[in-house]
Amino acid sequence: MLSFWEKQSYLDYDYAVIGAGITGLSTAISLMERSSQSKVVVIERSVIPTGASTKNAGFACFGSLTELLADVEAMGEEAMLSLVESRWQGLELLRARLGDRTIDLQVKGGYELISSHNVGCVGQLHHVNDLLSTYFNTPVFELKDELIHSFGFNISQVSHLIYNQFEGQLDTGRMMRTLQAKAQECGVEIILNTKVEHIENSRIQISQEHGHNLEIKADQVAICTNAFTKALMPQLELNPGRGLVLVTKPLTDLPFEGTFHMNQGYDYFRDYYGRIIYGGCRDIVFEEEATDQFGINQKILDQLQHRLKNIILGHDRFEIDHVWSGIMAFGEDKRPVVKRIDQHTVAGVRLGGMGVALGSLIGQQLAEMMLKPQ
Numbered sequence: 001m002l003s004f005w006e007k008q009s010y011l012d013y014d015y016a017v018i019g020a021g022i023t024g025l026s027t028a029i030s031l032m033e034r035s036s037q038s039k040v041v042v043i044e045r046s047v048i049p050t051g052a053s054t055k056n057a058g059f060a061c062f063g064s065l066t067e068l069l070a071d072v073e074a075m076g077e078e079a080m081l082s083l084v085e086s087r088w089q090g091l092e093l094l095r096a097r098l099g100d101r102t103i104d105l106q107v108k109g110g111y112e113l114i115s116s117h118n119v120g121c122v123g124q125l126h127h128v129n130d131l132l133s134t135y136f137n138t139p140v141f142e143l144k145d146e147l148i149h150s151f152g153f154n155i156s157q158v159s160h161l162i163y164n165q166f167e168g169q170l171d172t173g174r175m176m177r178t179l180q181a182k183a184q185e186c187g188v189e190i191i192l193n194t195k196v197e198h199i200e201n202s203r204i205q206i207s208q209e210h211g212h213n214l215e216i217k218a219d220q221v222a223i224c225t226n227a228f229t230k231a232l233m234p235q236l237e238l239n240p241g242r243g244l245v246l247v248t249k250p251l252t253d254l255p256f257e258g259t260f261h262m263n264q265g266y267d268y269f270r271d272y273y274g275r276i277i278y279g280g281c282r283d284i285v286f287e288e289e290a291t292d293q294f295g296i297n298q299k300i301l302d303q304l305q306h307r308l309k310n311i312i313l314g315h316d317r318f319e320i321d322h323v324w325s326g327i328m329a330f331g332e333d334k335r336p337v338v339k340r341i342d343q344h345t346v347a348g349v350r351l352g353g354m355g356v357a358l359g360s361l362i363g364q365q366l367a368e369m370m371l372k373p374q
């Protein structure tokens, strides 16, 4: 039986956030920035946030040329531009909040490798630059074919290289640790290793491994559980998608630096202090990867190694140091779901493959909705 004190001091909050990924932590920080006396709690099912935010490749990006063209096709020009704006604003907020040096954010530029199947996109480069000129005062995309050879890419597989000077990369682990520390510094309580089982009318049922099943009360609740949201809110439209990432051991004289996209964004790689971080290839076994279970698909790992050897490096003198997976959430198009569910509940989920960019802004939007309940 709980004491009066326990109920009053431990289980009653103004605001509760479910999930301690980038979206959840950003929501909690935004709440404290706007209402510093509030009692805010973040509830996370694992000891370490366990979804996508600690598992990603650390690209600070807003879309390669072929991705943006695919977005125009799927949603129209206005929606594509609005998404780019949100990603850019989210990145600016993240950088202002945490500081580039703290999260090792380096703007080395990004490149897209264009294969012979995709050369048509090059003809649309100037049009996309014109569209983006609303937000960027210099052209975003430019051809840098002269670098294909010096970067060591296989010229029979790479027809063009498109450069984006605005793209950066960061240290995902440092970003998440700093975000967590920042939340705690602002006065946010973080309850780890505690799963939310059910939410109804501002009452949150939680369970812990050792049989503690309790109920927390909060005036407003934010659901930031991304790919795992169906268990709490089955009515929300989203599908999980698993992504695999590998990191090589340091290579001698890695000939390139920066972030790189291939195959309409399905493949992505970057340098990390002489190593290559490489992820993707989900599209080769799409159905198998539509899961919220972590795991390594050998077919994907084999394909990544094949492409590393045959397209990126042109040799097999590399060693894989580590491989891991993370779970994203996707919808019909790339727009996230940021909305009020009922009087007490809001949700910010379905961040797709660019949530590092979107997470801080979505957190801010959720906090504003929670501070002005209907």
Ligand SMILES: Cc1cc2nc3c(=O)[nH]c(=O)nc-3n(C[C@H](O)[C@H](O)[C@H](O)COP(=O)(O)OP(=O)(O)OC[C@H]3O[C@@H](n4cnc5c(N)ncnc54)[C@H](O)[C@@H]3O)c2cc1C
Residues within 6 Å of the ligand: 018, 019, 020, 021, 022, 023, 024, 043, 044, 045, 046, 048, 049, 050, 051, 052, 053, 054, 055, 056, 057, 058, 059, 060, 061, 194, 195, 196, 197, 224, 225, 226, 227, 228, 229, 232, 242, 243, 244, 245, 279, 325, 326, 327, 328, 348, 349, 350, 351, 352, 353, 354, 355, 356, 357, 358, 359
């Ligand atoms: C392999 C991979 C590579 C990626 N690379 C990039 C990249 O380079 N750049 C980029 O911008 N984006 C990238 N992304 C996407 C980006 O990481 C995500 O969009 C973003 O992290 C989503 O953040 P989130 O906080 O919304 O969700 P998550 O990080 O998934 O956080 C959700 C949290 O909720 C918790 N949770 C779930 N259910 C419950 C429950 N019932 N009770 C309590 N807690 C719960 C989970 O444990 C988790 O910690 C990548 C993603 C993956 C998987």
